[in-house]
Amino acid sequence: MIQLKNVTFRYPRRKPLFSDLSLELEGNHIYGLLGKNGEGKTTLMKLMSGLLFAKEGSIETLGEKACLRRPKMLEEIYFLPEEMYVPSISIQEFETIFSPFYPRFSSEQFHNYMELFEITDFRQNLMRMSHGQKKKVLIAFAMATNCQIVFMDEPSNGLDIPSKSIFRKVMASAADEQRMIIISTHQVRDLHSLIDTILILDQGEILLNAPVEQITEKLLFKVVDTEGEAQTALYKEDTLRGIYAVFENINREDSKMDIELLFNSALCNRDKIKEIFSLQK
Amino acid sequence: MNELFSFHRIGILSQNTFLQNWKKDLRIFLCMMGGMTIWHLFRALLYGGYAPYYPVNFPVVITLICLASITFKKLANPSGGIMYLTLPASTFEKVLVSVFQVQVYYFLLVVVAGLLGYFFASYVFLPLFSFWHVDGVVSYIDCEHMGWLILMLTVGISAMLFASVYFVKRAFLWSLLLGIAVVFVTLWIDGAILSTKEDLSNYHFVLSHSAVKALFIMGCSFITLFFWFMTWLRLRETEV
Structure with missing residues (x-):
């Protein structure tokens, strides 16, 4: 279109x-x-x-x-x-x-x-x-x-x-x-x-162009309790419930996408996000 | 579907333009009528009761020039420009409707308002002053003179229309300057090149009156078409 x-x-x-x-x-x-x-x-x-x-x-x-x-x-x-x-x-x-x-x-x-x-x-x-x-x-x-x-x-x-x-x-x-x-x-x-x-x-470029299903397939959004668990996170935020983090979804776990978290993790890890979603030139 | 021109689209675009502006147009009409009543009263007083009627006079010209210079004022506002430029009509159709609006519709609106103003002045207010002699309504109009005025006004309006799309901000001011420039160029061409006098020492082209008139009409027509074309071109290139 x-x-x-x-x-x-x-x-x-x-x-x-x-x-x-x-x-x-x-x-x-x-x-x-x-x-x-x-x-x-x-x-x-x-x-x-x-x-x-x-x-x-x-x-x-x-x-x-x-x-x-x-x-x-x-x-x-x-x-x-x-x-x-x-x-x-x-x-x-x-x-x-x-x-x-x-x-x-x-x-x-x-x-x-x-x-x-x-x-x-x-x-x-x-x-x-x-x-x-x-x-x-x-x-x-x-x-x-x-x-x-x-x-x-x-x-x-x-x-x-x-x-x-x-x-x-x-x-x-x-x-x-x-x-x-x-x-x-x-x-x-x-x-x-x-x-x-x-x-x-x-x-000036498209950092990410992917449907929600693909995003939740390749990224994992979850709350972890300790800093140690969040070490491999692409991005993390402290919340009252714990550390809300985004990981590469290696084990293909199900999770619910948080758009704000996704956005921040994409900006902080541009090359990694491109690699995960195969947008590298 | 004809992408450039469609009677259906012209119709709905005209309806859109008219219905969006009818209240403003009515205000213009009433103000013009009131203003022209006062204008004709003033002239009658000035000329001792004799006030021949000219359909195209100074207030009419100024009003039409002002209206033409703000035709594309909506483009100055980004959201107004978005709404106008994304209206499903071709640029040619949008310019055509604008040309009709300014050169025909507003011309008739303002001239009729002026005529009504003259009627009110001559038959309602002046008779109150019984010692003033009132000249007959439309007793004499110099048609040829009026024809030249309307021709020049057409050129002026087309220039203002172009200026309104070219100078989106402070359209009226830049339009006025452009209009003055057009007048000066026209006068220069007339004075420097064309002449009906047989004075070869000033290296003028010696032309008959008919030839000058024909050239003048052709020149005005060409300039008007040129400005309409430039309006179309400029609107086509307008970004918002």
Whole structure:
């Protein structure tokens, strides 16, 4: 669905953000795009959606060159930015004037999602709503477009606790074989049950691109009691229960992945992680 | 599907543009009408009651120039730019709708507002001052003169449209400077190269009035098309 080949990108008068980056993303996945501040998560999503142009290399989204921004491609992608822009119109008007652009938009789904988010008055002006409410409207709209690719930049920022649970429910129901959802987030605990493939961006390259099953197959997440036991850990953190550590899963034990722990261990052991997941060049 | 042009997409893009902006457009219309009422009253007082009507006058020109210079203002805001650039329509369609919005829709909106302002001034307020003589409404319009004005205004608006997409930040200021530059270049070309006087010592091209008019029309058309093309090119290359 999305192919990046030898992509190089830099902002004017800054050092390159990506050099010779190659990546392939497929449908039927919910990708969690992780990275430190300023690593280029939002930039990467903008490159894939044609909002930014690579200086070198090629980016194809749904078989089209992303930079051309053809209607055929744009009808099948939806970009939900972290800072949203909403016109000064009601929710009903927003649905009326924006839904015709998306051939597979479902009004029924939009209304269902809005009901889940407990927003029932469609006469409300979008500009006068709170940040969280605007976000709920745009999330509901994004999922109701039934686009093949949905980019979400920090979607759970600004959502209250019950809404985060509803958001997970909406996303889980919207995921299907034809669809790809890419979520850039720091709030991994909000979305850990949703994401099925982890993408970690670090120092301008993809440090990790693996499904959750593969990660739990190759890495072991467990709590150990002593420092001695944690000596071979790739990464460890002291917790009240003991030392929470990540090990190479030599014995193929089962464990539950902790995304934050995974992220920190990946950053601390870049070469080892690449070796384990065979990303060495 | 035609990737470059689709009547269906033009229709929904036009609907999108109109419905997003209708409240703002209504405010512009009402303000323009009120402003033009005052303007015509002022002119009537200045000219001793005789105030011939010009559909394209100074306030109309300024208003249209201002509106054209902020056509792509949404691109200045990253999230607004994201929403606009990811709208499923080709760049050509987006420019076409913007050109129609500024060069036709806003032109009609502002001129009609001006005409209504003239009506209010001439038939509602001025009669209150019975000692003022009111010239007939639209009694005389110099069509040829008006035609040249509209032609030049079209060029100016197209330049401002380009400036609004090229100078995303402080669009109005840079658009104004560009507009002034276009006017000066046009005047220079007229003064330095073209002439209807048979004064060969100043090495002017000696042309008949008809030839000058034809050249002027061709030149204005070419410049307008050039700026529309540049608007399309620039929007195509816009990143956010």
